[in-house]
Amino acid sequence: MLSVYVDLALGLVVSFLLLSLLVSGLNEAVVRLLSIRSKFLWAYLRDTLDGSDAQGRSWLPAGVRDVFAALPFQRDPRPRHSGRPAPAQAGELPARAGGSDDALVTLLYQRVREIDHPKRGRTSIADIPPGRFAVAVMELATGAPGGVEGFLARLKEIGSPLHGPLNGVWETAQRDLDRFRQGVETWFDGEMQRLTMLYRRYVRWVVTVLCVGVTLLFTVDGLEHAKTLLRDNAFRASVTAVAEAGPAAYDELKARCTGGDPVSCVTETLSRPALARMLGQAPLSVSIPAEGEPVFAWNGGVWWDRLTTPSHWPGFLLTYVALLFGAPFWWDVLRRLTGIRSRR
Known part of the structure; x- marks a missing residue:
């Protein structure tokens, strides 16, 4: 029994x-088709590095509708793909506010684009390791006039939201470059964890809808x-009983298979x-x-x-x-x- x-x-x-695997596969297909992960990452980077867009709106989606409407079709935050290697020297930030509204995102992409491949003309990078981000920030900071101090001053001048976190890390590191790099890596790792939680919260609603769809589609x-x-x-037990008991148990199967x-x-x-x-x-x-x-x-x-x-x-x-x-x-x-x- x-x-x-x-x-x-x-x-x-x-x-x-x-x-459940079918639901996961459908969700992954939608995410890959619309490049949701990559757009989510670069929307966060634009908010963190350069601030809001020209209309003063945040790049990160404010709700589930924005994740699958505005983010994929109306406001693509990803930089355009470039197959050229990163320049030997990092570019300089604008000296005052009112310069390029995506200056830092462009400079960051230049430092990490070796791991990129194109997807409809845009970058497909959906994950930047915290260590690589910290190295990119160090390249930008040490290449700026005045070193890290000058880099932080430029960030403050152009009104970058990145100035506050980096300035706090720099002060905590007591102006030690190695500790500064480790601090930037730890800070960015924490930010990626927070971003992952936000992404999963939005995707959970999509999975819920897909569960309803699969259940009703196959009823x-x-x-x-x-x-x-x-x-x-x-x-199966009755078939086994026929095989073991012989013709005496055959009537039950005939009743099940009437007319054939x-x-x-x-x-x-x-x-x-x-x-x-x-x-x-x-x-x-x-x-x-x-x-x-x-x-x-x-x-x-x-x-x-x-x-x-x-x-x-x-x-x-x-x-x-x-x-x-x-x-x-x-x-x-x-x-x-x-x-x-x-x-x-």
């Missing part, structure tokens, strides 16, 4: 894992799927597990016959009937809540149930 519940748990976990009723798994287990050959019925049933039937509830389904090419079928009417049937709604809610846990959670549950050890 215990094996029945183990089979049920494994079937549900594998199903939720595959659906995955978690409760119905659990019952199907139990029925499949009972059917029980052998072909058993073969067809066992070749279509509960997972395949669950994913076959989408508006467009595909079946692979024993011979020939795959056959696509439109199930719009059946899909809509399932979607509008109130008895399925609790199962949809169960599937939706399960997908919110994410693929890592279900993979960990699967490892614990099967004893699979992770390789590190």
